[in-house]
Amino acid sequence: MPVDTLITHGRIWLGKDDGFAESLAISDGKVLASGTTAQMEALAGPATRRIDLAGRFAMPGVCEAHAHLSSYGVGLLRDVDVSPDRVSDMAGLLDRIRARAAQTPKGGWVLARGYDHTRLAENRHPHRSELDAAAPDHLVWLTRTCGHMAVASSAVLAQAGIGHNTPDPDGGSIARDAQGLTGLLAENARFPVMALLPELTVADYVAGIEAGGQDMLRYGITSHMDAGVGMTSGMTELLAYQEAEATGRLPLRSTLCLMGDKDVNIFDEARAAGLKPQSGSDMLRYGPVKFFTDGSAGGYTAAMSRPYEGTTSTGLFCLSDAECDALARRVHDAGFQMAIHAIGDAAIEQVLNAMERAQTANPREDARHRIEHCGWLSAAQMARMARMGVWPAPQPTFMYYFGENYLQALGPERSAFAYPMRAFVDAGLNPSASSDCPVTPMNPFAGIANMVTRKTRTGVVIGPDQRLTMAEALHCYTAAGAFATHDEERRGRLVPGQFADLAVLSQDLFTAEPESIAATTCVMTVLGGEVVWRAEGV
Ligand SMILES: [Zn+2]
Structure with a gap:
């Protein structure tokens, strides 16, 4: 089989029971063989390309078993990011909502996502009155990081038909305080609002x-x-x-x-x-x-x-x-x-x-x-x-x-x-x-x-x-x-017949200081033998 690509001079972790190799030979997007760079060079032909890892650590591409790419992606392009990486207190959160409202036609939606009340200085959920004050002419809908709870502004609650006397639905809860609704809706109580959101x-x-x-x-x-x-x-x-x-x-x-x-x-x-x-x-x-x-x-x-x-x-x-x-x-x-x-x-x-x-x-x-x-x-x-x-x-x-x-x-x-x-x-x-x-x-x-x-x-x-x-x-x-998705014969290990999907990292995870692991970065990503992403300078 013709070798399309060699990945050389790395420290490549192949899988839990598969050990390490210095080099991989790739044919038709899949792993053909692994070994030393010299061994893999012996398989190369005149048209073989090379990706030199220059001693870097690599592993099978990460298989993320449960994420929400489509909603993450549309949120990335549409929603105001109020995650803990962006805001640390209520004023910062409301500033971001105010700024988006200023760019949005009156009466339009301001959608925000990602707050974690336990990581706001105030350690509480935003209240609808705060959303009303930040964007008095808009419809504000602010989803918590978990995706299971959200805070609605008063105008949104009114449009959704949620009032002081609305009972909690099955499998949902409508938060209330001494003044009435707080705007916080959990689980199934969010559905009447979600039905109003602009269609994607x-x-x-x-x-x-x-x-x-x-x-x-x-x-x-x-x-x-x-x-x-x-x-x-x-x-x-x-x-x-x-x-x-x-x-x-x-x-x-x-x-x-x-x-x-x-x-x-x-x-x-x-x-x-x-x-x-x-x-x-x-x-x-x-x-x-x-x-x-x-x-x-x-x-x-x-x-x-x-x-x-x-x-x-x-x-x-x-x-x-x-x-x-x-x-x-x-x-x-x-x-x-x-x-x-x-x-x-x-x-x-x-x-x-x-x-x-x-x-x-x-x-x-x-x-x-x-x-x-x-x-x-x-x-x-x-x-x-x-x-x-x-x-x-x-x-x-x-x-x-x-x-x-x-x-x-x-x-x-x-x-x-x-x-x-x-x-x-x-x-x-x-x-x-x-x-x-x-x-x-x-x-x-x-x-x-x-x-x-x-x-x-x-x-x-x-x-x-x-x-x-x-x-x-x-x-x-x-x-x-x-x-987890019946794909163990296709991906997850860098062994013959599996996809040549790799992540090349900023450090060797097996020798890294435990304190530094979370800050590891990926410097190159290979999908089916093709480099699909690389960091600047790599
Ligand atoms: Zn999920």
Whole structure:
């Protein structure tokens, strides 16, 4: 087979059980062989190109197992960024909203995203009266970093028909204080507002997928699963991925996890149109189906068996047991993989029961159902997952960015066993790793740092027993991510036959000081043997 490209003079980590090599030979976008540079040079032909790594560390391209590229991308191009990287207090947040309002025609929307109330100096959510004052002539909608809660200005609440006497909907809550509505809406209570938001087109999403996908390449991410296609704009999002691929605007390998929820559902329509499980091309594939069973731990809405600290609340269920069972059966019986959002142990229990009933009624081999996040669970539930062949899709970046928030919400004992990567690995549950971007920044090195140190962004150690070795951590972010969508034969390791997808890094992660891991950068990204991104000067 002709060798198209040699990657030479590197320190290339091939995979957890595959060791290191200095050089790779690539043919037709896939790894052909690995060895010393001299050995690989012997395979070269007259037309072989060379990429000289000059001694740098490289690894398989990051497989981001759960992120939201389409919504991240459109947000990148549309929303005011009020994430903790941009604003540290309420005045700064409101300044950004005021500035956007000044550029927006009166009566138009000002959409903002990414605030984390625990990282604002005031340690509280913005109030609708503050949004009203910052943008009195506009419609303001401000989504929290978790994506499960948002604050609406008074004009938005009025348009959505949410008033002082509106009861909390099933699976949602409308926050109130002594003056009435605060503007904060959680989970299903947001839906009346979301129905009013300006409609996004296929072209908007293609632009977002392209821009957001370029960001992913800059972090060495060469494949991702979009964990909820259809969540905001229905089939438009699926069509946008297809359009992006057809027009060469899909920057990285994408596996689509379709929404198949009670209200938000494109699964039935896509299936009626002929979509088959685990089908697609090298760049765009169709994978699992998603629905939600609870909220987020940081937002006190994940469904727990015991109350949140200092409260009597145990969070929210999105579905009744019967509804959860019915949704699970629909996916399972259609031959698709489930990827069900469940964060708290009570929601995880509901999901495990539903998966078990689906599997008992209709046994399927290696259905490989997943639990998305799977953050707070007991050792007994973990053993049950191992017996059932149900796989966790946790986010080490949640511990990195939200660890302090978790200590406050759920206390030190429960937090020490939150997102328990060591226990997952030891139970044979092959955990993937992911950022849930835009819930946390997509930076995989923050997640890798947390997996090996269990330190938060500010250096607080939570649950040191849950540390992984570097090889285990990298496995979670590569091969395990591929396994999570049945792609372990195609990507995740740099072995013959797999895609030549690589991330070349600023430092060798195996010899790096633990404190420096989160600041690692990707200096070059290779997709199918082609350099698709490189840092200046590399
Ligand atoms: Zn998500």
